Amino acid sequence: xxxxxxxxxxxxxxxxxxxxxxxxxxxxxxxxxxxxxxxxxxxxxxxxxxxxxxxxxxxxxxxxxxxxxxxxxxxxxxxxxxxxxxxxxxxxxxxxxxxxxxxxxxxxxxxxxxxxxxxxxxxxxxxxxxxxxxxx
Amino acid sequence: xxxxxxxxxxxxxxxxxxxxxxxxxxxxxxxxxxxxxxxxxxxxxxxxxxxxxxxxxxxxxxxxxxxxxxxxxxxxxxxxxxxxxxxxxxxxxxxxxxxxxxxxxxxxxxxxxxxxxxxxxxxxxxxxxxxxxxxxxxxxxxxxxxxxxxxxxxxxxxxxxxxxxxxxxxxxxxxxxxxxxxxxxxxxxxxx
Numbered sequence: 001x002x003x004x005x006x007x008x009x010x011x012x013x014x015x016x017x018x019x020x021x022x023x024x025x026x027x028x029x030x031x032x033x034x035x036x037x038x039x040x041x042x043x044x045x046x047x048x049x050x051x052x053x054x055x056x057x058x059x060x061x062x063x064x065x066x067x068x069x070x071x072x073x074x075x076x077x078x079x080x081x082x083x084x085x086x087x088x089x090x091x092x093x094x095x096x097x098x099x100x101x102x103x104x105x106x107x108x109x110x111x112x113x114x115x116x117x118x119x120x121x122x123x124x125x126x127x128x129x130x131x132x133x134x135x136x
Numbered sequence: 137x138x139x140x141x142x143x144x145x146x147x148x149x150x151x152x153x154x155x156x157x158x159x160x161x162x163x164x165x166x167x168x169x170x171x172x173x174x175x176x177x178x179x180x181x182x183x184x185x186x187x188x189x190x191x192x193x194x195x196x197x198x199x200x201x202x203x204x205x206x207x208x209x210x211x212x213x214x215x216x217x218x219x220x221x222x223x224x225x226x227x228x229x230x231x232x233x234x235x236x237x238x239x240x241x242x243x244x245x246x247x248x249x250x251x252x253x254x255x256x257x258x259x260x261x262x263x264x265x266x267x268x269x270x271x272x273x274x275x276x277x278x279x280x281x282x283x284x285x286x287x288x289x290x291x292x293x294x295x296x297x298x299x300x301x302x303x304x305x306x307x308x309x310x311x312x313x314x315x316x317x318x319x320x321x322x323x324x325x326x327x328x
Contacts, residue, residue, distance in 0.1 A: 061195075061199035061200060062199065062200060063198060063199045063200070063201050065194055065198065065199040067199070085168075096242075098239060099234070099235040099238045099239060100186045100187035100235050100236070100239050101166040101183070102166045102184050103166065103167060103168040103180070104184055104187070105184075117191075118187075119191040119195045121190070121194070121242050121243065122243050122244055123243075123244065124244075133168045136168065
């Protein structure tokens with residue numbers, strides 16, 4: 001009886017820890033981005049629940065720079081954080097070293113979807129890899 | 137027995153405390169193991185802001201083919217103008233600007249001058265030996281602003297990086313962007 005009472009007392013506090021979002025968008029999108037068939041290596045299932053990749057999209061501008069967008073969703077019902085880093089490769093598959101290369105922190109509310117967008121540093125960048133890290 | 141314990145206790149404590157310390161070691165400058173402080177702009181904040189600004193400049197000005205050079209067939213020339221530090225911390229704004237300049241040079245679409253810019257030539261030897269002078273096509277200027285807030289023990293610092301790319305010929309800003317980095321932390325119960 002005592003345990004049940006204590007559990008019921010804790011419920012409101014627990015509910016405050018969970019905050020997820022609602023969203024709305026056109027049922028029939030007027031434009032569709034070019035999706036990329038991606039290869040995923042998941043070694044941390046918990047991180048995959050926080051930063052779950054819905055899709056990878058690319059486009060190329062008039063001057064040949066690649067634009068990449070990752071649609072990422074937090075599958076949990078509470079806010080969660082992670083960091084990510086883009087790496088670029090040229091047409092020979094060699095990594096392009098950048099002074100601006102860094103891990104970028106992101107915080108998503110529960111069930112929130114966001115777009116991680118970046119531009120290739122040079123028209124010679126033809127390929128990329130995104131690495132996700134759990135938040136410290 | 138008690139005397140024996142009291143005799144060796146300080147030595148044992150000293151040995152344990154020495155073992156608790158962390159030896160100096162290298163960390164990846166672009167990794168996620170860097171120290172994050174609330175009241176300072178950390179090295180990863182400069183990289184984060186530079187990355188966002190460069191991506192924006194490439195997306196809206198370079199990739200669209202809108203960058204124009206005063207010399208037909210040649211790349212556009214960029215000069216660095218005034219970048220104001222309006223935070224409470226003293227740092228060299230090159231921690232931001234140099235990253236952006238290197239990244240822009242890597243695009244292959246733009247040159248940067250080291251003999252003309254705010255504060256005089258960055259390379260005085262090159263300036264002294266310069267035989268031809270080319271006026272820059274664009275200048276990069278900006279400001280870094282800090283705002284602080286506190287709620288109880290929770291402290292928050294927001295660093296706003298603002299940059300503008302101006303067409304030097306007519307003084308028109310052809311690109312502008314702003315990146316805000318917000319950090320929160322709690323003040324420790326003991327200490328500063």
